[in-house]
Amino acid sequence: MKLLSLSKDLKEKKLKDYIVKNKESFYKIAYSYVKNEYDALDIVHDAICKALSKIDTLKDTDNIKPWFYKILINTTTDYIRKNKKYIVVSDDVLEDSKIDYDKYSDIDLLRAVDSLDEIYKTVIILRYFEDMKIEDIAKTLDQNISTIKTRIYKALSKLKIKIDIKREDG
Template identity: 25%
Template sequence: MKKNIAGQIPDKSNTHNSGRVNPADEQTLDDLINGCREQDIHSQERLYKQFYGYAMSVALTYGQSKADAVEVVNDSFMKVFKNIHTFKTSEPFKPWFRKIVVHTAIDRARANKKFQKEVQVEDFLPQAPVDIEAELNARQIYKLLDELPDLLRFVFNMYEIEGYSHREISDQLDIAESSSRTYLTRAKAQLRKLYQSTFMDEQ
């Protein structure tokens, strides 16, 4: 069974609150959401501050730079405020919000044509499976993700962290389903090599 590591990955941003909801804030989250539905600027500002750090920690796994991640986060909040009426208060807010951030990162990457590449014949040759989780923990994977090419990083994030299926990744990134599987294998193989050159040398 595939292990989802989303909950294990640490917050990569220390600029704002990490997005963890303490008991006091949790009591007022519904009020903030209702305020945002009424387009109350103070509610929007407070929701932004409360979840900025969490959004950055998600966006940074998809952006090449902090500047890219900031734009993804700001665009995500604009979508949240525009579509807050579709959120069901009977459901957790974070998963709904996280999905918006991830989709925004994907849309931005596609608009910037980050996924345009010449596909080589060997990309589709059978490859041995790589059990990356047997060698790397979530913190180590997170540290190495920035070293992956954009397409490999997105496929790895979407499959291993967000829990997307290869069919869903195929639809989102406009690639063949077989390519998604190949890129995931390549991403794991590159992470293993990066691990050996980065962490093994430190021992």
Template identity: 35%
Template sequence: MYTKKDVQKAKKGNKKALENILQTERTKMYQIAYLYVKNQADALEIVQEAVFKAFISMHTIRDSAQVSAWLKQIVIHAAIDYIRKHRKVTPIIHEQMEAIADKPVDLDQQIDLYNLLDELDEKQKSIIILKYFEGYRDREIAIIIGCPEGTVKSTLHRTLLRLRQKFQKEDCANE
């Protein structure tokens, strides 16, 4: 765990303090990256890029209490940049889903859900991941992605409606 003193030291260029912060946040950073690319090597590359970006811009952090959100925002942007640059679709295999799944869900439904997530735009996907995979509240999501809380709520509502409709259509088609 890191303290506000660690954040202040890191802002001044203390590498040990920054390392302490990154060690604390690394698992969450990896999980977010993995949810975007569904591949361990690519997720690690995204985290590495995010760590580099955090290292060179640590002095810009304004609020010591928001370091975690700031790092997640860097990871999200790095993941989106990576996807844009590489434009590849990675199939999901059972072992990969087990690594990120917390709740027991029917495997077919889980695959359908992840496929539907891939159809969302970056903003919609970020909001869904932060809300339902990472457990953030709407206000925290707004800070991370840099938009008003009302926008998060309305985007979340529209996205969930869209996902439900697509999921129901696929269920009906499979019956």
């Protein structure tokens, strides 16, 4: 019994350390979906609470990244489903934002990623913005590796088309 609680305490400590080190990445992912600072903060807070309450389901602390990202993405998806009341904000408002970490250097790329279907958007964000390995993405999304590779390939194809169209228009 004492060994089990020690294990739980160790998991909690590793989780807390991981959260502190990566909180901005979590915020960026949530923000990329909801485009609202306060909603993104709520999502991250909820995901952290869920992770702490489900710490017993973490079997190996080496898998903390895919385990937490799965919770974060599911929390984000649930939040979006429950709150389908988003207002489209003009680009001027977004560009006037004073928060540096809400801005990305390539706005066309972000718009293109944002316009993807959720299954493609998620794999692109995890792979290229969060630098996750394909195996970790597969664990996070409960999919097999070949499915993830196919989704990444399709998403990149769609992004190339959208960005090429933008260049032709611009």
